[in-house]
Structure formats: structure tokens, C-alpha cells
Amino acid sequence: xxxxxxxxxxxxxxxxxxxxxxxxxxxxxxxxxxxxxxxxxxxxxxxxxxxxxxxxxxxxxxxxxxxxxxxxxxxxxxxxxxxxxxxxxxxxxxxxxxxxxxxxxxxxxxxxxxxxxxxxxxxxxxxxxxxxxxxxxxxxxxxxxxxxxxxxxxxxxxxxxxxxxxxxxxxxxxxxxxxxxxxxxxxxxxxxxxxxxxxxx
Numbered sequence: 001x002x003x004x005x006x007x008x009x010x011x012x013x014x015x016x017x018x019x020x021x022x023x024x025x026x027x028x029x030x031x032x033x034x035x036x037x038x039x040x041x042x043x044x045x046x047x048x049x050x051x052x053x054x055x056x057x058x059x060x061x062x063x064x065x066x067x068x069x070x071x072x073x074x075x076x077x078x079x080x081x082x083x084x085x086x087x088x089x090x091x092x093x094x095x096x097x098x099x100x101x102x103x104x105x106x107x108x109x110x111x112x113x114x115x116x117x118x119x120x121x122x123x124x125x126x127x128x129x130x131x132x133x134x135x136x137x138x139x140x141x142x143x144x145x146x147x148x149x150x151x152x153x154x155x156x157x158x159x160x161x162x163x164x165x166x167x168x169x170x171x172x173x174x175x176x177x178x179x180x181x182x183x184x185x186x187x188x189x190x191x192x193x194x195x196x197x198x199x200x201x
Contacts (some may be wrong), residue, residue: 043088044136047118047194048072052089054096057108062100065114078103089113121192123148125200126155140189141175144198151177156201162190163197 046052048070056062066074072085076087079099093111100107116136125132126147141162147168151157157177164171175198179185192198 006158007078015165020030033136035050042138044113045076045086046092046113047116049118050113051115051117052084052092053110053112053114055110056100057110059104059107062104070117078121085118103179119194119196122197123200127200128152135192138191141198142177142180142189144192145177145200148198148200151200157181158199161199161201162192163199164193165195 046068048068050068052066052068052074054064054066054074054076056063062077064076066076068074068084071083072092073081073083075081076096076099079096082092082095082099084095087095089111093109096111097109098109100109116134119136120132120134121139123130123144127145128151130148133144133147141160145160148159158179160177162173162175164173173190175188175190176185180189
């Protein structure tokens with residue numbers, strides 16, 4: 001009888017040990033899973049040429065379709081001139097809210113992108129379809145080259161340049177297609193900004 005009880009206790013001990021190990025493995029696996037937020041794409045940033053729909057709830061006089069000017073600004077009643085280029089629609093709504101709340105208590109402002117016309121990149125040089133390409137989601141160099149129909153047989157793939165304006169000055173960023181093709185220097189396949197020009201010599 002004593003021996004039977006001891007065997008039962010041993011079985012329970014082993015079972016508890018196994019269960020605790022399984023639970024620990026499950027917790028580790030869950031912790032290793034990427035969060036939903038990690039996979040979310042960054043919000044779209046407004047650019048000159050975009051058309052915005054701005055509405056203030058219960059204020060019929062404060063509804064408008066606004067074209068973002070070349071300087072990145074818009075004009076909205078009670079808010080005046082605002083620079084919205086580089087902001088998300090949520091940030092733009094916050095900016096307008098702060099401006100008009102002195103006239104309207106607790107305003108509910110909604111901003112939506114009605115038409116995207118400002119995000120363009122340019123692919124030029126020895127590609128099959130050079131041109132201007134609009135985009136509404138993140139776009140990297142390889143994807144831009146694909147939009148351009150790929151390089152021609154005589155393109156210098158190791159000497160591609162991305163021209164970008166930074167603080168009013170143009171800079172050239174080197175891109176080696178052959179490295180990416182071999183799985184090397186993958187961090188050089190950067191996301192393009194609106195206005196970037198990909199030059200394939």
C-alpha cells in the first residue's frame with residue numbers, strides 16, 4: 001500500500017514537472033511571436049498634390065475638400081493656413097482641432113485622404129519603362145525598378161543612384177543591385193521618399 005502511494009506521488013510529480021515544462025515552452029513561444037502592431041504599415045503621410053476631405057461634426061459650414069498646395073499647406077475656415085505635408089491624417093485632424101477649439105467647444109474633426117496625387121517617384125536611365133510612378137504605400141528601390149520594367153541589358157547595375165533632396169540640397173545614395181541579387185547589403189534597399197529619383201546608368 002505504501003509502495004503504491006509512493007508510486008502515485010512519483011507519477012503526480014513527473015506529471016506536474018512535464019506540465020510546467022510545457023507551459024514554459026508555450027509562454028516562450030508566445031513571447032517570440034511578433035505583435036500585431038509590429039506588422040502594421042506606417043501611416044500614409046500627406047504630400048503636396050493630395051486632396052483632403054475635412055469635416056467638423058455638426059458644423060455644416062466647416063466641411064471642405066482641400067488641395068494640398070506645393071508648399072505643403074492648406075487653408076481651412078477658423079484654422080487659417082496650416083502646413084500639413086509630412087503629417088498623417090490623424091495628426092492633421094489634431095492640428096485643426098487645436099486651431100478651431102477656441103471658437104467651437106470640443107470639436108470633432110475628421111480628415112480623410114480623398115485623392116493621392118502627391119507621392120511620386122521617378123525612375124530614369126537604362127530601364128525598360130522610365131517614368132513617373134505614384135505610390136500610396138511604402139516603396140523600396142527594388143520595387144521602383146520593377147515599376148520601371150527592370151533594367152536593360154547594358155545597365156550598370158552596380159552603380160545605381162537614388163537622388164534625394166535633404167534640407168534643400170540634393171544628395172546621391174548609392175545602390176548596388178548585384179549585391180541585393182546575392183542577398184548582400186539588404187539594408188541598402190531603402191524605402192523611397194516622395195520626389196526621389198532612381199537613376200540607372
